[in-house]
Amino acid sequence: MPRVLIIGSLSGELARAARIVQTQGAAVAQCDGPATGLERLRAAGADLVLCEVCHDIAWLVRAMAAERIACPVVACGGETNADGAVRAIRAGAREYLPLPPDPELIAAMLRAAAAEGGVRPVVQDPAMLAVLRRAEQVAPSEASVLITGESGTGKEVVARHIHAHSRRADRPFVALNCAALPEGLLESELFGHEKGAFTGAIAARRGKFEQAAGGTLLLDEIAEMDAHLQAKLLRAIQEREIDRLGGTRPVRVDVRILAATNRDLLAETRAGRFREDLYFRLDVVRLRLPPLRERPRDILPLADHFARHFAASNGLPERPLSARARQALLSYPWPGNVRELENAMHRAVLLAEGGEIGPEAIELAAAPAAPAAAGIETMVGRRMEEVERDLIIGTLSHCLGNRTRAAEILGISIRALRNKLQDYRAAGVAVPAAHGYGAAPALVD
Numbered sequence: 253m254p255r256v257l258i259i260g261s262l263s264g265e266l267a268r269a270a271r272i273v274q275t276q277g278a279a280v281a282q283c284d285g286p287a288t289g290l291e292r293l294r295a296a297g298a299d300l301v302l303c304e305v306c307h308d309i310a311w312l313v314r315a316m317a318a319e320r321i322a323c324p325v326v327a328c329g330g331e332t333n334a335d336g337a338v339r340a341i342r343a344g345a346r347e348y349l350p351l352p353p354d355p356e357l358i359a360a361m362l363r364a365a366a367a368e369g370g371v372r373p374v375v376q377d378p379a380m381l382a383v384l385r386r387a388e389q390v391a392p393s394e395a396s397v398l399i400t401g402e403s404g405t406g407k408e409v410v411a412r413h414i415h416a417h418s419r420r421a422d423r424p425f426v427a428l429n430c431a432a433l434p435e436g437l438l439e440s441e442l443f444g445h446e447k448g449a450f451t452g453a454i455a456a457r458r459g460k461f462e463q464a465a466g467g468t469l470l471l472d473e474i475a476e477m478d479a480h481l482q483a484k485l486l487r488a489i490q491e492r493e494i495d496r497l498g499g500t501r502p503v504r505v506d507v508r509i510l511a512a513t514n515r516d517l518l519a520e521t522r523a524g525r526f527r528e529d530l531y532f533r534l535d536v537v538r539l540r541l542p543p544l545r546e547r548p549r550d551i552l553p554l555a556d557h558f559a560r561h562f563a564a565s566n567g568l569p570e571r572p573l574s575a576r577a578r579q580a581l582l583s584y585p586w587p588g589n590v591r592e593l594e595n596a597m598h599r600a601v602l603l604a605e606g607g608e609i610g611p612e613a614i615e616l617a618a619a620p621a622a623p624a625a626a627g628i629e630t631m632v633g634r635r636m637e638e639v640e641r642d643l644i645i646g647t648l649s650h651c652l653g654n655r656t657r658a659a660e661i662l663g664i665s666i667r668a669l670r671n672k673l674q675d676y677r678a679a680g681v682a683v684p685a686a687h688g689y690g691a692a693p694a695l696v697d
């Protein structure tokens with residue numbers, strides 16, 4: 253059930269909008285202004301925020317971004333208030349809902365919010381169908397599931413699928429990328445903190461464990477978690493209790509844990525970088541997602557799906573893929589997996605002209621140069637750190653800015669990559685942005 257937070261006074265047209273939202277099956281909460289709204293979001297989260305246009309939407313959007321609260325904000329106000337609508341969109345609102353409310357429009361908004369929250373996996377290749385069947389088989393149990401696979405193969409999509417088929421489906425699904433945050437922040441993000449627990453903890457905040465109460469928590473890039481947090485996580489799983497930072501007594505939690513990684517977690521365990529007891533707790537059931545190159549029959553159905561999706565979201569006509577474009581997609585190795593295909597199709601939809609999407613609209617990264625062809629003479633005479641920098645930046649651009657995949661190809665940890673990028677940026681080197689056209693989560697460098 254989608255959760256909608258309404259910010260504004262529940263009288264007149266906004267009250268009607270709230271009733272429509274409820275009759276369409278969403279749970280509604282209400283706050284009088286952005287400040288109390290933010291508190292509510294910290295405490296309970298939401299799938300969609302509806303905020304009256306008279307409030308300071310720019311402040312709300314900035315505050316949410318600063319606290320990494322990811323949820324679309326839709327402004328609402330009088331249908332003749334064109335200036336207000338423009339201001340709200342400039343301030344970062346996703347859309348403007350004119351009042352009096354149109355039930356059709358509200359239904360479309362809720363559908364969009366729900367679609368963002370969960371993608372139904374598009375799958376046709378037998379290798380992936382087998383994985384999905386197994387996911388559905390284990391979904392109703394309470395078992396932890398370890399989802400492995402290269403970055404961009406759809407680990408989060410499969411995790412959401414498990415949640416959707418579980419007994420917890422009507423409770424929240426919460427995902428956290430353990431590589432995206434520095435350690436201190438990750439701890440408070442996971443376990444929450446009390447007011448004043450550290451400098452900058454201006455208000456108490458519930459962590460992801462509490463936000464996922466009764467539901468499912470996906471810990472993505474689990475191998476990146478440091479030893480101290482691994483110990484805290486183990487305790488949370490074993491004792492079903494967590495300690496907020498700065499808290500004085502433990503909090504009971506009821507959460508099913510799914511973990512994802514693109515590394516060989518058993519090897520990490522053997523190398524002493526990952527706790528064995530935690531590994532066995534997480535690896536009750538394992539799902540290995542094959543890379544896209546090992547499931548060629550998924551390529552075209554996914555490409556068609558993304559072509560339709562991006563045409564609709566950009567207000568463009570639907571264009572079919574031409575036979576030559578299909579051939580180009582089938583003969584490419586997809587090192588960035590489904591995420592790369594998604595980005596390629598987004599670009600293709602924007603670039604296509606005429607009745608079809610032709611091969612000229614499909615820009616694929618050149619296959620990485622074979623080591624022997626990389627040109628040793630281009631390296632001789634140069635400083636090691638310079639060559640390293642070019643290799644790192646080059647690999648990152650090849651991966652469309654995806655840190656996880658670049659680190660994987662380079663054979664270094666995401667943390668090490670992030671530190672390098674920070675140094676480069678400080679030295680004035682242009683670093684490819686964390687995501688291209690696609691919806692890959694931005695990592696903090």
Ligand SMILES: Nc1ncnc2c1ncn2[C@@H]1O[C@H](COP(=O)(O)OP(=O)(O)OP(=O)(O)O)[C@@H](O)[C@H]1O
Nearest residue numbers: 371372373374403404405406407408409590591656
């Ligand atoms: N079977 C699928 N059907 C539809 N969309 C998919 C599918 N698999 C992946 N995607 C899309 O591809 C993108 C990457 O998927 P996802 O984030 O689940 O990958 P991941 O393996 O978790 O990546 P990472 O390791 O980088 O976190 C997402 O935008 C997702 O919606």
